[in-house]
Amino acid sequence: MKRRDFLKSASALAASTALTAPAVFSPAKAQSRAETLLIVSEGGPNNIDIHGVGTNVPGYEVAWNCYSRLISHEMKKLPNGSEYYDKDKFKPELAEDMKIGDMSATFKLRKDAKFHDGTAITAKDVKWSLDRAVTVGGFPTFQMRAGSLEKPEQFVVVDDHTVRVDFLRKDKMTIPDLAVVVPVVMHSELIKKNATEKDPWGLEYTKQNIAGGGPYNVEKWTPGTEVIFARNEDYKLGPLPKTKRIVWRIVPSAGNRRALLERGDADISYDLPNKDFVELKESGKLSIVSTPFSNGVQYLGMNVSKPPFDNLKVRQAVAYAVPYQKIIDAVLYGLAGKVYGAPANKQTEVAWPQAHKYNTDIAKAKKLMEEAGYKDGFETTLSFDLNFAGVNEPCCVLIQESLALIGIKTTINKVPGANWRTELNKKVMPLYVNVFSGWLDYPEYFFRWCYHGSNSIFNTMNYQSKPMDAFIDGARDAAAINDQASYDKNVKGFVDIAFADIPRIPLFQPYSNVAMQKNVTGYQYWFHRRLDYRNLAKG
Amino acid sequence: MLLRMSRRLGITLFSIAAVIVITFALTRVLPGDTAAYFAGPAATEDAIQEVRVKLGLDRPKYEQFIRYVQDLARGDFGQSLTTGQPVIRDITARLPASAELTLVGLILSILIAIPLGVLAAVKEGSMIDHVSRVIATAGVSLPVFFTGLLLAYFFYFILGWAPAPLGRLDIIYSAPRHVTGFYLIDSLIARDMDVFWAAAKQLILPAATLAIFSLAPITRMTRASMLAVLSSDFVRTAKASGLxxxxxxxxxxxxxxxxxxxxxxxxxFSFLLGANVLVEKVFAWPGIGSYAVEALIASDFAPVQGFVLVMAVLYVLLNLMIDLLYGVIDPRVRMAA
Incomplete structure (x- = not known):
């Protein structure tokens, strides 16, 4: 090439790139930014099907927003003005009408409901999806079972637009369990087309693809990096979602998530350290909503099947040694509910969580240790889950300090997240800090998981008590037949035993904290504690 | 030369085989139960067992190993449980991100470190020598996540010069069509200067962080080796000849x-590629280091094995390339072979 030709072509290239390169802040881009909501969080989904094997909690958020269910919950306003789901009021979603009979519930489906690809949603899709939830095993099947939804025969197609759910037994949890994240309605034909002989429920397909008719659809998912959602423009099951596009970026560094919020680049973040939330709240630049976990408690558990914690006096001594207020102030920066130190004359309520009557009282704790025959104390280990080290670690250090005052020498044992569940399952850790919160907000639901002799993984204390079991079963049975008096008596009964026997010491009720820009509206608290995108809008 | 090459290749094949066996064994020895982790928060013993069977973890170890090797032979690295994708797809998507970042960081570092090292050696004991020593020591003694956070704090949060630390591209841009996986190159191929500049801007801070960290070894090595050469006979001769x-x-x-x-x-380079996990975490960079660490935390075997294998192969290739480069730079190496 001659030099002159080269110069010519080079300048032509320069001119053409100049033409194709618009200004960085082109109006079109600014427009798309205004219609896009940017969410930043620490982790992202590993599977976008709630029925999948090992779908993680961020995956629930995708399933919640991209699929619809037969029914959902109404919203109510809390005294502080924030929106909170109403656990007692159901509203139709895919079903336009619900009739609850004695041993079955009948749902009439909306006739205009469509999947994202335009196919009408019919009764056979509903049955297929519910069959799937109770058959695939693992978490979804387990969750369905919590509402006595166990067999495919329970789901009956009456006609194209009517589905009947037969009850196995009377269970108050059945209807609420149809409004949780799991019982989604899926596009059965589409999934069947992509299913294989080895994978009849098409789990491999739905792991990567949405086959539903929810308010949003996944436009692009780059695992570990981002999920981009586009609004379902043809959404008929409720008002059209307010925001056109939602971008959910994974930003692992908490410091940068805060910086992004403060600079106004990100719109919402919900897993910042408590300290950051408090500082952001004080700065007043952002709106911060803190809501107590429904049906959730962080606790100090003790293995009651082995000495020394098989001794009630030792457990009570520990309960009197825990520095409750210090934990709330220094670890949670006040963002936690108090569940200790109720006045001695307080009547037990029909509610959970509620405050117990233990207080930090080292003298009393020492005396109890003496009575228990542990005047010189003992040594033990205090374990926690490293995945939540931000709260767990300082919390354990404070407990360690306090227990040292009554002669209990503890070594702190940090368990990696991957290992935590295995350790819990073995039920051998003597002393540990953990959290549990139930989707269904009923005391007997919490107690069935955490205190019942059927010994689920969350009965981490290995606690066995016949009277406790009788009260929990009694409450469940009373709820099923709407016997309020008996229900109240049973709930009070099991709460009393839990506090008297104190196999686990409630420390505080954690808060779910969300930080967002001032112009973002429509945040709602849901039992699953993930974001519902429908009402989120940028003003 | 050919004989030597083939012998070398034989050794590398052996070391790769060893890597496969060792990573397999190591990941199985790790504490933590994959099945319990993935069975979810409300799982019972039964549910965990179901997951275990589904993942094939109930089979004896040797059977798992045979299946693993068979899959490898077919180019199947297994499935990642944390991202839900085939490992090979994850790695091909993430390796270019790490490689691009590392290369830009390294080039930046070379541009500063080599002249600095040469100057320090030529003017040994002068002001510039001391400055280079201070810079190198400071760079290597500051942990990368700290430098990264510090840079992000000043240039993004306080000054607002740098773009948001949101990974490879701002959310208003979409990635250029995949050709090499390097956004800088792909955007040029797509003739999209907008995306090119956006990607370049995102690169500045993380690349600078890496560069600061890698300044030390390069500067010190350049200086030391220059000093040795400068005091040798042929340089004295050259100087005496009046060049x-x-x-x-x-x-x-x-x-x-x-x-x-x-x-x-x-x-x-090979160290940075695997070890820039912290920079990737700070800048939300979807690279391979953070991928492996996340997998490790979740007891997710397949990605860890895939990562180690890919890294081993990269190391081998890199060493081969360096050997060849030796020959180009120093004819004596060629002669000796």
């Missing part, structure tokens, strides 16, 4: 000093 200082330093001394520097570069 210009420039000619002596650049043509004769520097070229001879390059060999150890290249070796160091190779080491630094």
């Amino acid at each position: 210009s200082t420039r000619k002596v330093i650049i043509t004769y001394a520097f070229r001879n000093a390059l060999l150890p520097v290249i070796t160091t570069l190779g080491m630094v």
Whole structure:
């Protein structure tokens, strides 16, 4: 090439790139930014099907927003003005009408409901999806079972637009369990087309693809990096979602998530350290909503099947040694509910969580240790889950300090997240800090998981008590037949035993904290504690 | 030469086989139960067992190993449980992100470190020598996540010069069509200057963080090897013959000093590629280091094995390339072979 030709072509290239390169802040881009909501969080989904094997909690958020269910919950306003789901009021979603009979519930489906690809949603899709939830095993099947939804025969197609759910037994949890994240309605034909002989429920397909008719659809998912959602423009099951596009970026560094919020680049973040939330709240630049976990408690558990914690006096001594207020102030920066130190004359309520009557009282704790025959104390280990080290670690250090005052020498044992569940399952850790919160907000639901002799993984204390079991079963049975008096008596009964026997010491009720820009509206608290995108809008 | 190459290849194949066995064994020895982790928060013993069977973890170890090797032979690295994708797809998507970042960081570092090292050696004991020593020491003694956070704090949060630390591209842009996986190159191929500049801007801070960290070994190595060469006979002869200082330093001394520097570069590059996890975490960079660490935390075997294997192969290739480069730079190496 001659030099002159080269110069010519080079300048032509320069001119053409100049033409194709618009200004960085082109109006079109600014427009798309205004219609896009940017969410930043620490982790992202590993599977976008709630029925999948090992779908993680961020995956629930995708399933919640991209699929619809037969029914959902109404919203109510809390005294502080924030929106909170109403656990007692159901509203139709895919079903336009619900009739609850004695041993079955009948749902009439909306006739205009469509999947994202335009196919009408019919009764056979509903049955297929519910069959799937109770058959695939693992978490979804387990969750369905919590509402006595166990067999495919329970789901009956009456006609194209009517589905009947037969009850196995009377269970108050059945209807609420149809409004949780799991019982989604899926596009059965589409999934069947992509299913294989080895994978009849098409789990491999739905792991990567949405086959539903929810308010949003996944436009692009780059695992570990981002999920981009586009609004379902043809959404008929409720008002059209307010925001056109939602971008959910994974930003692992908490410091940068805060910086992004403060600079106004990100719109919402919900897993910042408590300290950051408090500082952001004080700065007043952002709106911060803190809501107590429904049906959730962080606790100090003790293995009651082995000495020394098989001794009630030792457990009570520990309960009197825990520095409750210090934990709330220094670890949670006040963002936690108090569940200790109720006045001695307080009547037990029909509610959970509620405050117990233990207080930090080292003298009393020492005396109890003496009575228990542990005047010189003992040594033990205090374990926690490293995945939540931000709260767990300082919390354990404070407990360690306090227990040292009554002669209990503890070594702190940090368990990696991957290992935590295995350790819990073995039920051998003597002393540990953990959290549990139930989707269904009923005391007997919490107690069935955490205190019942059927010994689920969350009965981490290995606690066995016949009277406790009788009260929990009694409450469940009373709820099923709407016997309020008996229900109240049973709930009070099991709460009393839990506090008297104190196999686990409630420390505080954690808060779910969300930080967002001032112009973002429509945040709602849901039992699953993930974001519902429908009402989120940028003003 | 050919004989030597084939012998070398034989050794590398052996080491790769060893890597496969060792990573398999190591990941199985790790504490933590994959099945319990993935069975979810409300799982019972039964549910965990169901997951275990589904993942094939109930089979004996040797059977799992045979299946693993068979899959590898078919180019199947297994499935990642944390991202839900085939491992090979994850790695091909993430390796370019790490490689692009590391390369840009390394180039930046070379541009500063080599002249600095040469100057420090030529003017040994002068002000510039001390400055280079201070810079190198400071760079290597600051942990990368700290430098990263500090840079992000000043240039993004306080000054607002740098773009938001949101990974490879701001959310208003979409990634250029995949050709090489390097956004800088792909955006040029797509003739999209907008995306090119956006990607370049995102690169500045993380690349600078890496560069600061890798300054030390390169500067020190350049300086040491230059000093050795400068005091050798042929340089004295060249000086005595009246050649210009420039000619002596650049043509004769520097070229001879390059060999150890290249070796160091190779080491630094492969080290950075795997070890820039912290930078990736700070800048939300979807790279391979953070991928492996996340998998490790979740007891997710397949990605860890895939990562180690890919890294081993990369190391081998890199060393091969450096060997070849030796020959280009120093004819004596070729002759000796």
